[in-house]
Amino acid sequence: MLVLLLGLFLFFAIHSVRMVVPAFRADQLASNPRRWKGIYALVSAVGLGLVVWGWWLFRPVADQLYEPPSWGRHLAMLLVWVAFIMIVASDIHMPAGRIKHWVKHPMLVGVGLWSAGSFAGQW
Known part of the structure; x- marks a missing residue:
């Protein structure tokens, strides 16, 4: 569960930079836009990978909430x-x-x- 939560935190944290610290994002884009886009893509991909891996680890112990009808x-x-x-x-x-x-x-x-x-x- 910790891996899933860490992945969610990373993914949403990097996507929230524009709302939380817009000046930092603007400075990064002004200095080197390719570097910022690379860091953004890397952190997003790592966060998404951790979400998938965390769900894969959590799925066997997760409770079944419903059974879909046939x-x-x-x-x-x-x-x-x-x-x-x-x-x-x-x-x-x-x-x-x-x-x-x-x-x-x-x-x-x-x-x-x-x-x-x-x-x-x-x-």
């Missing part, structure tokens, strides 16, 4: 299948068809269905 996976597969069709229909290189005519923003609908499908798969 029908959730089937609903998720259906919604994601429809979402893929919507996203393909939103392509600007495709001729405008009936899907694009009926659904004014098929990519928005597709992304919404995709997220609903991933939620239904866990539900």
Whole structure:
């Protein structure tokens, strides 16, 4: 759990520099922007790696809060299948068809269905 918390702290700390000490960030960008971006990327990657590693260590001892229903996976597969069709229909290189005519923003609908499908798969 300590590894997970350390990773979360590092990740959020480096992302909070702009809000907490904006003058420090501005000075670093003014002096050498490549160095600051490299440090920022390195600390972010280490923090994210520690979060993943910490979750991997914590997962076997974590309590199971819920058991998803069996029908959730089937609903998720259906919604994601429809979402893929919507996203393909939103392509600007495709001729405008009936899907694009009926659904004014098929990519928005597709992304919404995709997220609903991933939620239904866990539900």
